[in-house]
Amino acid sequence: MTSSEISGGKALAAEAALRPRRRRPFTFARFVRGIAPYLLILPVVVTIAAILGYPLYHLARLSFQKYGLFELIARHGTDVGWANYSSVLHDHLFWQVLVRTIVFTVANVALAIGIGTLLALLLTKVSSIVRVLLTAGLVLAWAMPPVVAVQVWIWITNPENGVLNYVLTQLHVGDYFQHDWLATPFSQLSLTTSLIVWGAIPFIVVTVYAGLAQVSHELVEAAEIDGARPWRVFKDVTFPILKPIFLILTSLSIIWDFGVFTQPYLLIEQPRINASNELMGIYLFEEGYLKTDFGRGAAISILMLLIVAVLSIVYVRKMVRAGDEAA
Amino acid sequence: MRARRGRTRFVWDAIGLLLFVVIAFPVYWMVASAFKPDDELNGLTPTWFSLHPTLSHFRDAMNRPFFWDGVKNSVIVVSVTVALSMVLAFLAAVALAKFRFTGRKAFIVLIIGIQMLPQAGLIIPLYVVLARYHQVNALSGVIVTYMTFVLPFSVWVLRGFLLGIPKELEEAAMVDGSTRIGSFTRILLPLVAPGLVATSIFAFITTWNEYIFARILLNDQSKQTATVWLSYFTGTSRNTDWGGLMAGSTLIAVPVIVFFLIVQRKIAFGLTAGAVRG
Numbered sequence: 001m002t003s004s005e006i007s008g009g010k011a012l013a014a015e016a017a018l019r020p021r022r023r024r025p026f027t028f029a030r031f032v033r034g035i036a037p038y039l040l041i042l043p044v045v046v047t048i049a050a051i052l053g054y055p056l057y058h059l060a061r062l063s064f065q066k067y068g069l070f071e072l073i074a075r076h077g078t079d080v081g082w083a084n085y086s087s088v089l090h091d092h093l094f095w096q097v098l099v100r101t102i103v104f105t106v107a108n109v110a111l112a113i114g115i116g117t118l119l120a121l122l123l124t125k126v127s128s129i130v131r132v133l134l135t136a137g138l139v140l141a142w143a144m145p146p147v148v149a150v151q152v153w154i155w156i157t158n159p160e161n162g163v164l165n166y167v168l169t170q171l172h173v174g175d176y177f178q179h180d181w182l183a184t185p186f187s188q189l190s191l192t193t194s195l196i197v198w199g200a201i202p203f204i205v206v207t208v209y210a211g212l213a214q215v216s217h218e219l220v221e222a223a224e225i226d227g228a229r230p231w232r233v234f235k236d237v238t239f240p241i242l243k244p245i246f247l248i249l250t251s252l253s254i255i256w257d258f259g260v261f262t263q264p265y266l267l268i269e270q271p272r273i274n275a276s277n278e279l280m281g282i283y284l285f286e287e288g289y290l291k292t293d294f295g296r297g298a299a300i301s302i303l304m305l306l307i308v309a310v311l312s313i314v315y316v317r318k319m320v321r322a323g324d325e326a327a
Numbered sequence: 328m329r330a331r332r333g334r335t336r337f338v339w340d341a342i343g344l345l346l347f348v349v350i351a352f353p354v355y356w357m358v359a360s361a362f363k364p365d366d367e368l369n370g371l372t373p374t375w376f377s378l379h380p381t382l383s384h385f386r387d388a389m390n391r392p393f394f395w396d397g398v399k400n401s402v403i404v405v406s407v408t409v410a411l412s413m414v415l416a417f418l419a420a421v422a423l424a425k426f427r428f429t430g431r432k433a434f435i436v437l438i439i440g441i442q443m444l445p446q447a448g449l450i451i452p453l454y455v456v457l458a459r460y461h462q463v464n465a466l467s468g469v470i471v472t473y474m475t476f477v478l479p480f481s482v483w484v485l486r487g488f489l490l491g492i493p494k495e496l497e498e499a500a501m502v503d504g505s506t507r508i509g510s511f512t513r514i515l516l517p518l519v520a521p522g523l524v525a526t527s528i529f530a531f532i533t534t535w536n537e538y539i540f541a542r543i544l545l546n547d548q549s550k551q552t553a554t555v556w557l558s559y560f561t562g563t564s565r566n567t568d569w570g571g572l573m574a575g576s577t578l579i580a581v582p583v584i585v586f587f588l589i590v591q592r593k594i595a596f597g598l599t600a601g602a603v604r605g
Contacts, residue, residue: 040422041434043415044478052441052475055452062455072458119346125339134343137351143587144354145536147554148576152357154561155569163356163373198353259445262538266558281447288451289543297451304448312443319439320432 062298069292077295084299093275093283094300101258101280104189109253112197113246116204121234123209142202150266153195157181182268185277192264196257204249211245212238244318251315255308261285280304357580360573361385368569384574391571396549397556404466404541404552405534408473409527415474416481417523423482424489438479446476446539454543464546472540477530484529488522489515525590532583553579 063084065077088094119138123131144152157164165176182188215238223233239246261281268277278286284304288297360368362380388394423431453472454463462468496514541552548559557575561567 034428037422037426037428037431040418040426044419044482045434045437047415047471047478048437048441048475051453051471052444052449055449055456058456059449059452062452067455072455075459122339122343122346125336126343127336127340130340130343130347134347134350137347139588140354140584141350143532143580143584145554145580145583147536147538147557148357148580149353151557151560151572151576152353155360155567155573156353156356158567158569161369161371161373166371166373198350201350255443255445259447261447266538281445284447285450289454294451294455301448301451304445308443308445308448312440316436316439316443320435 059298059301062295063302065295065298067293067295067298072292072294080295084296085303087296088299088303093278096275097278097280097283100189100278104193104279105254105257108193108196108200108257109250111193112200112204112253113249115197116201116249117208119201119205120208120212123205124212138202138205141198144199146199146262147266149195149199150263153191153267157191182272188268188272188277189264189279192267195263195267196260199263200253200256204253207245207249208242211242215241248315248318251312255312255315258308258311259304354580354584357573357576360569361577363570365570384568384570385578387568387571388575388578391560391575393548393551393556394575397551397553400466400545400550401535401553404469404473405531407466407470408477408534409530411470412474412477412481412530413523413527416478416485416526417519419478419482420485420489423486438482441475441479442483450539450543453540457544463544464550466545466550468544469541469552472544473534473537477533480533481526481530484526485519485522488519488526491522492518528586528590531586535583 062077064079064081065071066080066083067077071077119134123134126134156162159165159178159180162181164181165179168174168176168179181191219237220233223237228236259281260279264277264279265273265282265285273282273286281304284297284300287300288294359375359377361384362382363374363377364379364381364383367374367377367379419434422428423435457463457468457472460468462471492515496518536554537552538554538558541555542558545551545555548556551559557579560572560575
């Protein structure tokens with residue numbers, strides 16, 4: 001929010017305080033105006049309550065029940081108390097997957113935001129033709145459906161005649177002849193990271209670049225004349241101005257990457273998915289859906305939702321404040 | 328000084344071009360491979376630009392079982408989801424942008440909060456509840472599921488577009504003697520039309536790209552959407568039909584890329600508006 005908007009709001013508030021209060025008579029028009037917003041939001045609220053609220057309530061109940069394929073057909077489960085939760089929390093694999101997912105998320109978010117910011121800064125340095133080209137490339141990457149991008153990644157990295165192995169060998173990076181990029185859990189997750197970061201960068205570049213336009217040239221130039229090196233200029237001038245943007249980008253990226261499913265699930269592929277490479281989303285899918293142990297799956301879901309809820313508090317609070325102000 | 332500046336600009340440009348190649352390459356390679364004859368695809372030395380392009384892979388992909396079923400299902404799911412969501416979301420966006428009311432903040436929390444829910448966490452409850460109402464293996468089940476994700480986003484973005492309309496225009500229409508509804512249809516709707524188009528296209532892209540719920544809720548191959556069809560393309564055979572796979576990928580990506588290019592600027596604005604204002 002700009003300062004002029006804020007002072008405008010203050011002026012309005014002052015004006016309202018000065019205006020004499022009087023009770024307006026109850027009229028039909030006022031009544032309509034009073035309930036209008038509720039009628040307008042009603043369809044959305046009802047839809048969300050029915051298709052999301054009810055399942056979420058059901059999820060909480062399921063997590064305390066034994067609910068498998070038999071119960072799905074019989075349509076009711078048997079209460080087991082906290083058994084599902086204690087089974088999950090005592091599962092060594094759950095903790096292993098949780099730690100792996102946190103490390104994976106941190107790596108993905110750091111890489112995407114780091115590279116994205118560098119690219120946004122680069123966009124301010126290049127000539128306009130290169131800027132248009134680079135933006136076009138970013139938009140193409142942004143537009144690729146994740147399922148399609150996975151197939152392209154599989155083709156580019158396939159051990160027999162993938163173009164990546166060919167290029168790396170030709171550039172003398174090393175001998176990558178028939179190198180299998182999915183050989184170890186580490187390389188599987190690294191390949192997934194490359195795919196996710198490639199898809200995530202465009203949004204970050206566009207957002208940071210838009211933010212950079214707000215940083216005044218005078219400030220940067222003044223700092224440069226004072227002898228500040230580029231890193232100092234970024235750290236002490238640019239970054240403080242962009243801080244709110246980075247805060248939102250980071251929390252959004254954390255939430256997205258923590259719950260990621262499509263890319264690792266399709267890239268690592270079914271026979272290779274196991275305890276050594278599962279991320280939280282896939283662990284949940286395997287334990288709850290594929291093993292049709294919906295009660296235990298529900299307990300994992302609740303735990304996952306709680307973790308993400310804690311992670312997203314910063315973002316939600318910030319957005320709600322922005323949305324509430326701009327009415 | 329000038330010469331040095333020119334030289335550093337050249338270095339930045341060179342880095343920029345290199346990065347452009349790296350970033351755009353996967354998309355180029357997908358399209359290029361889709362047009363290559365088999366001997367160029369299967370050779371150990373890649374062909375960077377085919378001089379003998381062929382359409383045979385596209386024919387193969389389209390002739391594969393369930394391709395047209397997938398496209399048809401995707402089109403049905405996407406169009407119904409988008410049409411329903413836009414009407415409902417627009418109403419709610421008007422309420423948020425033009426009215427102050429008790430519970431407004433709670434509604435905003437709901438709208439923002441839902442977008443944070445990890446989809447994987449919702450697989451189990453949605454599957455169990457939809458199974459109970461016989462909505463598993465039915466497109467209607469997928470449509471209502473998608474609506475819960477499209478609605479919050481659309482309400483939020485449309486609200487942004489509505490806020491962009493100057494209040495004076497609306498008030499001018501009211502002074503001219505038109506009713507609130509009259510001012511709405513004649514002044515507000517034409518002004519917000521570009522926003523509606525942009526939001527629908529974004530909703531189109533999200534639904535067209537969606538994978539996990541379509542995979543879980545639709546079991547029959549004839550009921551599956553296009554993305555699920557593509558995910559089953561390679562199957563279990565060792566010898567992948569790379570040309571067909573890339574042709575299928577291109578066919579599924581093209582509508583998204585085209586629409587994305589149309590609305591890219593507007594959506595970047597819609598998404599960042601909240602962030603930049605903060």
